Amino acid sequence: MKNKLVYWILIGLGSVLMLFFFPLGVILSIAFWAYLWVMFFKKKPIFHEEIELQLAKKKLKRLKTLSIVAGLFFIIGIVGIVIHNLQSSLSETHEFLYFFIGIIALYIFILSSIVSLVLFLESRQNLTPPKKH
Numbered sequence: 001m002k003n004k005l006v007y008w009i010l011i012g013l014g015s016v017l018m019l020f021f022f023p024l025g026v027i028l029s030i031a032f033w034a035y036l037w038v039m040f041f042k043k044k045p046i047f048h049e050e051i052e053l054q055l056a057k058k059k060l061k062r063l064k065t066l067s068i069v070a071g072l073f074f075i076i077g078i079v080g081i082v083i084h085n086l087q088s089s090l091s092e093t094h095e096f097l098y099f100f101i102g103i104i105a106l107y108i109f110i111l112s113s114i115v116s117l118v119l120f121l122e123s124r125q126n127l128t129p130p131k132k133h
Contacts, residue, residue: 011117011118011121014028014117015114015118018110018113018114019107019110019111019114022103022106022107022110025110026106026109026110028113029070029074029109029110029113029114030074032113032116032117032120033067033070033071033113036063036067036116036120046060046063046120046123046124047059047060047123047124048123048124048125051123056123059119059123062119063116063119063120066112066115066116066119067116069108069112070109070112070113070116073105073106073108073109073112074105074106074109076101076102076105077101077102077103077104077105077106077109078102079102080098080099080101080102080103080105081098081099081102081103083098083102084096084097084098084099084102
């Protein structure tokens with residue numbers, strides 16, 4: 001019980017850190033997705049070995065959906081900021097619409113990464129109690 005409390009406190013502090021320190025949040029989110037892709041391509045197990053098959057399928061489906069959402073919003077965020085910079089350099093006026101779209105999209109990318117990270121870490125834990133001999 002004590003270890004789970006410390007575990008969830010660390011996840012909560014990490015989530016707050018990722019949300020309020022924006023560049024660090026983007027970097028940590030990219031690092032998490034890169035780690036997940038490396039695990040996937042090396043065919044290492046993503047979930048704990050003793051997880052139920054139906055639960056594993058359900059969590060894998062959520063993780064795939066979140067990865068698609070995170071990838072789309074990351075691309076939207078980068079494209080929005082690039083368009084803002086191109087438009088600002090070509091004209092003397094500054095249009096903040098694309099900048100705000102880019103920043104909001106990157107925050108959604110960070111949020112989806114946090115949810116995916118919690119889902120990933122939760123499914124890596126052994127939730128079955130140890131067998132007593």
